[in-house]
Amino acid sequence: MLSSPPSAPGQPHRRTEPTPYVDLTRAEWSALRDKTPLPLTAEELERLRGLGDVIDLDEVRDIYLPLSRLLNLYVNATDDLRGSLNTFLGEQGTQHGTPFVIGVAGSVAVGKSTVSRLLRAMLARWPEHPRVELVTTDGFLLPLKELKARGLTSRKGFPESYDRRALTRFVADVKAGKEEVTAPVYSHLVYDIVPDQRLTVRRPDILIVEGLNVLQPALPGKDGRTRVGLADYFDFSVYVDARPEDVEGWYLNRFKKLRQTAFQNPDSYFHRHTLVSEEEALEYARTMWHTVNKPNLLQNVAPTRGRATLVLRKGPDHKVQRLRLRKL
Ligand SMILES: Nc1ncnc2c1ncn2[C@@H]1O[C@H](COP(=O)(O)OP(=O)(O)OP(=O)(O)O)[C@@H](O)[C@H]1O
Numbered sequence: 001m002l003s004s005p006p007s008a009p010g011q012p013h014r015r016t017e018p019t020p021y022v023d024l025t026r027a028e029w030s031a032l033r034d035k036t037p038l039p040l041t042a043e044e045l046e047r048l049r050g051l052g053d054v055i056d057l058d059e060v061r062d063i064y065l066p067l068s069r070l071l072n073l074y075v076n077a078t079d080d081l082r083g084s085l086n087t088f089l090g091e092q093g094t095q096h097g098t099p100f101v102i103g104v105a106g107s108v109a110v111g112k113s114t115v116s117r118l119l120r121a122m123l124a125r126w127p128e129h130p131r132v133e134l135v136t137t138d139g140f141l142l143p144l145k146e147l148k149a150r151g152l153t154s155r156k157g158f159p160e161s162y163d164r165r166a167l168t169r170f171v172a173d174v175k176a177g178k179e180e181v182t183a184p185v186y187s188h189l190v191y192d193i194v195p196d197q198r199l200t201v202r203r204p205d206i207l208i209v210e211g212l213n214v215l216q217p218a219l220p221g222k223d224g225r226t227r228v229g230l231a232d233y234f235d236f237s238v239y240v241d242a243r244p245e246d247v248e249g250w251y252l253n254r255f256k257k258l259r260q261t262a263f264q265n266p267d268s269y270f271h272r273h274t275l276v277s278e279e280e281a282l283e284y285a286r287t288m289w290h291t292v293n294k295p296n297l298l299q300n301v302a303p304t305r306g307r308a309t310l311v312l313r314k315g316p317d318h319k320v321q322r323l324r325l326r327k328l
C-alpha cells in the first residue's frame, strides 16, 4: 500500500490534473539549496556529524539544508501573519508569539529521531529562531506497569499505549504560550517511563514533537464527539516515509548495533539478548517487527501520511528520493 499510493511523491509519470501537492524529485529539491542564504560551513558539518548519527553529509546539504530554509520561511511568514492578527485584534491582541510547533511522524526505525535531531541543530543556526526544543512522544507512553494492567505490553507504540490526553494537553499548553511546560521522560534503557523525572520546555522559538502517532486524529470522547488532537496545534508537519521492507532492515540493523552497545549494560531491559547468539536475538527482533511495529505502521501510522505538510520518501539507503509538499 505504501509503495504505490494513487499519486506517490515524485512519480515519474506526472499527473496532468492538479493535486493539492507539489511533487519533487531529489534533484529538483536539492537544486533549491542554492536559494538557501545560510550555507553550511565545513566546521558546522563536522559539528552535525558530532550528533552521533550516521548521516551522510551530502544528504545534509541536498535535503536538510533546503528543508531548514523552507521551515525558516514558514516561521517568518507565521510571525508576519501574527503581526497582522494582532493589528486586527487591537487591544485584544496577544503580546508575544507562541512557539512554532513542528510534528515529525513515521514508522518505528524509519529515522524520525535522526531527522529531528538534525533539524533541531540546523534550525537553531537561523538568527530568527535560535531556541529549538525537541520532545518525543515516548515520554507519554503509559508506564510498563500500567501497560501490563491493561494487557497492552505487546501493543507498545499503538495509539492506546499512550496517554493521549496528556500528550495533547502538553502541545496545547506550549501553543498557548505557557512560560513552562513539562513532559514525562522515557528511557530506552529500562524500556519504561522514568519516575520523578520531567523534561521542561520554556517557550522556545520552535518545538519539534517527534513520534509515531503525532498525526493521528484524537479518539472521539465518551459522548462520541470528535475532540481536538495534537496535530491541530502543529504549524508544520513532516512524515518520514519508506517501504516497510526497508524499514524492517533498518530496525534489525539497529537491534544488531544496540546488541553490541547499549544492551551490553546489565541494567538494559534487553540485556538478555546479548547472552544468546546473534541469530537467536535477531529472531526475537523479527518477531517484534512482524507482530508489533509493522502492523502498527500499516494500521495506524501510514494512514496519517496524507495529513503531513511535507512527505520525505526515503530509498533503501536512507537517502530521500522524492518529496511531496502541500500547496498553500
Ligand atoms: N539518514 C540516515 N542515514 C543512515 N542511517 C540512518 C539515517 N537515519 C536513521 N538511520 C538509522 O536508522 C535506524 C533508525 O533511526 P532512528 O533511531 O532515528 O529511527 P526512529 O524513527 O526515531 O525510531 P524509533 O521510533 O524506534 O525511535 C538507526 O539505526 C539510525 O542510525
Ligand SMILES: CC(C)(CO)[C@@H](O)C(=O)NCCC(=O)O
Pocket (backbone or CB within 6 Å): 108, 138, 156, 157, 158, 212, 288, 292, 293
Ligand atoms: C518506544 C516505541 C514504541 C517508539 O519509539 C518503540 O521503540 C517500541 O518500543 N516499540 C515496541 C516494540 C519494540 O521493542 O520494538
